[in-house]
Amino acid sequence: MSACEFESLEKSLESHLPEAELVEVKRILFGKETKKLDLPACAVEAASERDFELKGYKFDAAQEQLRPPRNIRVGLIQHHIVLPTDAPILDQISAMHSRIGEMVEVAAMCGVNIVCFQETWTMPFAFCTREKEPWTEFAESAEEGNTTRFCQELAKKYNMVIVSPILEREELHSTLWNTAVVISNSGNMLGKSRKNHIPRIGDFNESTYYMEGNTGHTVFQTQFGKIAVNICYGRHHPLNWFMYSMNGAEIIFNPSATVGALSEPMWPIEARNAAIANHCFTCAINRVGTEHFKSEFTSGDGKKAHHDFGHFYGSSYVAAPDGSRTPGLSRTRDGLLVVEMDLNLNRQISDKWSFKMTGRYAEYAEELAKVVQHDFKPKIVKE
Numbered sequence: 001m002s003a004c005e006f007e008s009l010e011k012s013l014e015s016h017l018p019e020a021e022l023v024e025v026k027r028i029l030f031g032k033e034t035k036k037l038d039l040p041a042c043a044v045e046a047a048s049e050r051d052f053e054l055k056g057y058k059f060d061a062a063q064e065q066l067r068p069p070r071n072i073r074v075g076l077i078q079h080h081i082v083l084p085t086d087a088p089i090l091d092q093i094s095a096m097h098s099r100i101g102e103m104v105e106v107a108a109m110c111g112v113n114i115v116c117f118q119e120t121w122t123m124p125f126a127f128c129t130r131e132k133e134p135w136t137e138f139a140e141s142a143e144e145g146n147t148t149r150f151c152q153e154l155a156k157k158y159n160m161v162i163v164s165p166i167l168e169r170e171e172l173h174s175t176l177w178n179t180a181v182v183i184s185n186s187g188n189m190l191g192k193s194r195k196n197h198i199p200r201i202g203d204f205n206e207s208t209y210y211m212e213g214n215t216g217h218t219v220f221q222t223q224f225g226k227i228a229v230n231i232c233y234g235r236h237h238p239l240n241w242f243m244y245s246m247n248g249a250e251i252i253f254n255p256s257a258t259v260g261a262l263s264e265p266m267w268p269i270e271a272r273n274a275a276i277a278n279h280c281f282t283c284a285i286n287r288v289g290t291e292h293f294k295s296e297f298t299s300g301d302g303k304k305a306h307h308d309f310g311h312f313y314g315s316s317y318v319a320a321p322d323g324s325r326t327p328g329l330s331r332t333r334d335g336l337l338v339v340e341m342d343l344n345l346n347r348q349i350s351d352k353w354s355f356k357m358t359g360r361y362a363e364y365a366e367e368l369a370k371v372v373q374h375d376f377k378p379k380i381v382k383e
């Protein structure tokens with residue numbers, strides 16, 4: 001971590017704005033205030049001993065007459081890689097397992113029902129290098145791999161749904177995918193969701209490794225609600241969020257790996273806008289730190305070759321359908337964000353704003369079907 005990395009927008013506002021002004025600035029920037037959650041002292045102590053940030057917030061919903069509240073807790077985990085990128089692969093993976101194990105234990109102390117990790121959490125984000133070896137060796141079977149087994153144990157032990165985004169190797173044809181494995185709180189694997197949109201930008205050379213996913217917009221019915229996973233670059237595609245929502249997702253997780261110079265101004269907007277547009281909760285998770293690679297690589301932009309991507313800025317947050325959002329985790333530290341939400345808020349906001357009811361989907365479907373034809377002529381009126 002660079003010593004001079006800016007820690008967080010929230011911290012800066014809090015230390016520089018007068019209190020009354022801060023309230024207004026936060027209202028405009030973040031929407032209706034999310035209350036702080038009281039987290040158990042043992043969790044606060046363990047997080048501090050284990051050197052990670054622990055924050056908790058709560059989104060309220062109105063009390064209804066016919067439906068009881070559906071309060072659940074989600075946990076978002078962001079972290080650095082633990083060992084250098086040239087350490088033996090198995091050592092790197094098991095160090096990451098230990099780190100996640102100790103963070104998930106704290107999530108359990110905080111009553112988390114569903115936890116989601118960052119994109120390809122068991123490995124450095126090495127796709128900038130374009131080298132196949134040794135990075136493809138981090139790939140594991142979604143069904144049988146050690147990481148899935150590890151998560152199944154945690155899920156059973158803590159009665160927690162786990163979303164585990166990994167580099168997947170499908171054994172039959174040795175195909176690689178960027179995949180989120182979804183494990184039920186029973187410990188059974190519920191299924192998997194593959195990354196639908198593969199970036200071709202800057203150092204994100206992921207198309208060298210894997211293709212666009214073929215699992216569509218699957219939604220997983222868990223004991224705690226219907227969830228979906230829109231992996232990283234998919235957050236720039238409003239229709240990707242939309243299709244998960246059309247399949248009934250109540251919470252859409254967005255496990256990511258992205259760097260400050262590229263995407264930071266977009267980060268607070270995209271997942272939040274998706275929550276508003278689709279009457280659901282969204283959870284944006286980004287890794288932290290700067291990862292150094294032995295071989296130099298270029299960004300194909302005429303600039304000098306380099307050994308790292310730049311800084312992964314963390315800043316994980318949760319957004320609600322009413323447009324409010326939690327403050328983000330730090331830009332520099334490992335962290336666990338615990339958020340309580342009443343899923344009844346989705347329908348309450350839908351009844352208020354009615355975006356789904358007023359959406360002219362049949363018209364769009366008809367027009368889009370024409371737009372994707374090779375002989376499409378745009379409808380432009382000229383003088």
Ligand SMILES: NC(=O)NCCC(=O)O
Pocket residue numbers: 119199204231232233234256257258259262263
């Ligand atoms: N991991 C990934 O898809 N990153 C692409 C860059 C971005 O979407 O900010």
